[in-house]
Amino acid sequence: MSTILSRIQNAQQKSQVLIDALPWMREFSGARVVIKYGGNAMTSQELKHAFVEDVLFLHHAGLKPIVVHGGGPQINTMLHKMGIESKFSGGLRVTDDDTMNVVRMVLTGQVQRELVSLLNTHGPYAVGLSGEDAGLLQARRRQVSVAGKPINIGHVGDVTRVDPRAIEDLLESHRIPVISTVATDVDEPAEVLNVNADSAAAALAIAVRAKKFVMLTDVEGLYLNWPDKSTLVATINTDDAAALLPSLDSGMAPKIEAAIRAVDEGVERAHIIDGRITHSMLLEIFTNEGIGTLVSRDAASIADRVAEVVGSHAQNAGAQPRTPANTNSANSEKEE
DSSP: OOHHHHHHHHHHHHHHHHHHHHHHHHHHTTOEEEEEEOGGGGTOHHHHHHHHHHHHHHHHTTOEEEEEEOOHHHHHHHHHHTTOOOEEETTEEEBOHHHHHHHHHHIIIIIHHHHHHHHHTTSSOEEEEETTGGGOEEEEEOOEEETTEEEOOBSEEEEEEEOTHHHHHHHHTTOEEEEEOEEEESSSTTOEEEEOHHHHHHHHHHHTTOSEEEEEESSSSEESSTTOGGGEESEEEHHHHHHHGGGOOTTTHHHHHHHHHHHHTTOSEEEEEETTSTTHHHHHHHSSSOOSEEEESSSOOOHHHHHHHHHHHHHHHHHSOOOGGGSOGGGOOOOO
16 A cells, blocks of 8 residues: 555544544533543553543543542552551541641642643643632541441541532633542531542532543443453443442442432433543543443443342352452452
8 A cells, every 4th residue: 555545544544533523522512521530540651641631632622621639549658658657447547637637748739739730731721729729628527437336537528518619710711620639627627638539529520510420440340240351331320330339349339329429419421431541531432332331310221130249249248258359359449
């Protein structure tokens, strides 16, 4: 094949990609998309840059991306460097004053600044916000009990209120908000709390009336029954997803809970996608096939399959202790 013909063929292939994306660009023009940024996409340099390119593409394609991030691996690294022991009670991290100072410093001063800087190397696009800025996120300390006894896990909370006005101002100015998940304590306003990034992102998606809520993770999507990879679910409705929750481990369960809450409270679609795949967001949003798992109200029911899986897990739980080896461990991811 001649060089000229090869160039023409390559150009035609590229033009076809753009044409295929056109209906989706038309549908989502002006739509708000909340993106929970996490997993390997936060630690791999290649994936960081691909993520930034995806966010900027969404911005220039007429969508309004809002990025929400955690930073579990970075927090662990900094705690280790500072010689602060990670303490756990009932499987939950105890966040004392020293640990909370590190969380605050890493999320807002390190992870967020790096992402904002990467976005702004292409132009004055991104503005960083902490959940404590302008009362954006407010939370109440989480009450936890182990064996019926209350335990104090410190500065850990659940979002109770979102004031989206600061985000609205940035979107009106054609900026990209980048939000770290630290919240003001509603009962002690001078204190701050660390909140789960998945649930905080869901609360934000609801508050800003997002059309899409996307969570990047380190697995292909939701598996009904790991390790059977044929059970990867492309779509699931909120009722079936809620029924499946007892079979999920502590990595995937918060994501499914966040997806259910967002969709039940007005977000049209929630997506759980593999952040290890470069440009996974564009594949999900702008192609017919998509990737990962879509959670919606109107997906076809798979209730029979879910009931079978949940029943099987209940029997296994009765026969042996619940451990990562006998849970849906492929859906596991460190909380961020």
